[in-house]
Amino acid sequence: MSNSDDLSVLMRAARNGDDEAYRQLLGRVAIWLRGVARRGLARAGRGIGDSEDIVQETLLAMHLKRDTWDEAQPLEPWLHAIARHKLVDHLRRRGFHDHLDIDDHAGTLAAPEAGEAGTAADTRQILSGLSERQRRIVEAISIEGHSARDVGSTLSMTEGAVRVTLHRALRALAVAYRKERP
Amino acid sequence: MKTDELVAALVADRAVPGRGFARGLPLALAAGGAVSLVVFFVELSIRKDFAAALATWRFDLKLVLVLLALVSAFGLCRALSRPVPPRHAGWWLLPLLGLATAAVAIELAAVPVEAWRSRLVGSNSLICLSAIPMLALAPLVAVLAALRSTAPASPLLAGAAAGFLAAALGAALYAFHCFDDSPLFVMTWYVLATLPMIALGALAGRRLLRW
Numbered sequence: 281m282s283n284s285d286d287l288s289v290l291m292r293a294a295r296n297g298d299d300e301a302y303r304q305l306l307g308r309v310a311i312w313l314r315g316v317a318r319r320g321l322a323r324a325g326r327g328i329g330d331s332e333d334i335v336q337e338t339l340l341a342m343h344l345k346r347d348t349w350d351e352a353q354p355l356e357p358w359l360h361a362i363a364r365h366k367l368v369d370h371l372r373r374r375g376f377h378d379h380l381d382i383d384d385h386a387g388t389l390a391a392p393e394a395g396e397a398g399t400a401a402d403t404r405q406i407l408s409g410l411s412e413r414q415r416r417i418v419e420a421i422s423i424e425g426h427s428a429r430d431v432g433s434t435l436s437m438t439e440g441a442v443r444v445t446l447h448r449a450l451r452a453l454a455v456a457y458r459k460e461r462p
Numbered sequence: 463m464k465t466d467e468l469v470a471a472l473v474a475d476r477a478v479p480g481r482g483f484a485r486g487l488p489l490a491l492a493a494g495g496a497v498s499l500v501v502f503f504v505e506l507s508i509r510k511d512f513a514a515a516l517a518t519w520r521f522d523l524k525l526v527l528v529l530l531a532l533v534s535a536f537g538l539c540r541a542l543s544r545p546v547p548p549r550h551a552g553w554w555l556l557p558l559l560g561l562a563t564a565a566v567a568i569e570l571a572a573v574p575v576e577a578w579r580s581r582l583v584g585s586n587s588l589i590c591l592s593a594i595p596m597l598a599l600a601p602l603v604a605v606l607a608a609l610r611s612t613a614p615a616s617p618l619l620a621g622a623a624a625g626f627l628a629a630a631l632g633a634a635l636y637a638f639h640c641f642d643d644s645p646l647f648v649m650t651w652y653v654l655a656t657l658p659m660i661a662l663g664a665l666a667g668r669r670l671l672r673w
Contacts, residue, residue, distance in 0.1 A: 294477035295477050295478060295479055296478075297476070297477075297478055299473050299476065299477075302472075302473050302476075302477040303469060303470075306469040306472055306473065307466075307469060314465075332465060335465055336463070336465055336468050339468060339469065339472065340468070340472070341673065343475065343477075344611075345545070345611075345612065345613040345673065346479070347479050347483035347484070347611075348483060348544045348545055348612050348613045349544075350548075353546070357546050358544075358545055361545035361546045361615060362545050362613065365613075365615075365673075418463075418471055419463075421470060421471050421474045422467035422470045422471040423463060423467050425467075425470060427474070428474050443474070443475065443476070446471065446474060446475055447475050450472070458672075458673075
């Protein structure tokens with residue numbers, strides 16, 4: 281795969297604190313995941329309405345489990361494994377137990393996919409499972425686009441405390457996704 | 463929340479590695495091992511002829527075997543806690559299998575046939591069967607807790623490796639108590655004591671290590 285090297289490079293830079301590299305990496309992975317999710321859903325005979333949920337759940341898993349990537353290995357097989365795991369898990373929760381092969385040849389990270397269909401229907405509901413403070417911080421940073429420092433001064437918290445709360449919120453989101461049923 | 467918005471939150475959380483993966487397993491072993499060490503001194507204690515035993519090759523070989531088991535299990539457990547386990551994760555077990563086979567062969571050659579049975583049965587088999595799982599319990603809990611932050615390709619296998627690792631730690635402690643040093647005893651009863659921990663770890667792993 282032509283760009284697998286620079287994905288590993290981006291992840292390495294991100295690990296060293298380069299936020300811009302991480303944003304780029306997640307953006308590219310999201311586009312690729314969207315294709316994987318849609319093809320996987322189609323192959324399982326499902327509508328693609330859930331695809332954005334799968335994309336988001338997989339991005340969360342990739343983020344929270346990023347330390348399980350061995351820097352000596354290319355990033356892409358690791359991404360594939362997480363995407364496959366999350367797609368299969370998502371379908372299983374919906375009663376689909378057949379074998380599903382997502383390692384198709386079209387699934388390169390370079391392949392451009394159509395944009396996001398819209399806000400995933402139940403993400404709101406999943407956010408509502410967070411504590412009030414967690415939800416406010418997640419919304420301020422993600423939806424309103426504020427920095428952790430700005431959010432801190434608005435809520436009279438230190439930037440560090442905001443980041444700790446954000447991290448807990450993301451972990452809670454991942455758990456909520458895993459428990460979520462249609 | 464749109465995906466771009468989620469990405470903004472993930473970036474704000476930063477990609478800088480936590481200490482989780484690198485230190486989690488050693489810390490879990492240290493914590494679980496500390497609990498088991500207390501249990502060891504309350505329930506078992508070091509054998510009285512420890513100094514004399516150190517001078518015998520059978521005791522030394524036993525220590526090397528249990529420590530090698532600990533290292534192998536650690537490597538295996540770490541390998542199996544990744545979404546893409548290294549291709550040859552099972553190779554971690556080869557040195558242990560090699561040394562165990564050699565140890566048994568040497569003992570069979572060194573001891574007359576009539577004595578094989580008494581060496582194998584020893585005097586502590588029942589204590590061994592209960593003490594190793596007992597000493598492995600706290601490490602198993604700690605190791606499973608540490609593995610929850612990982613992403614094992616197979617939660618079942620990772621759990622089994624956790625059970626093996628915990629049992630190896632239990633065996634390493636128990637080896638200082640037991641005065642049955644024959645490789646025939648060790649390769650029979652230590653292994654039999656380890657199997658239920660592997661099974662327990664696999665069962666627990668399948669439930670607890672899903673991600």
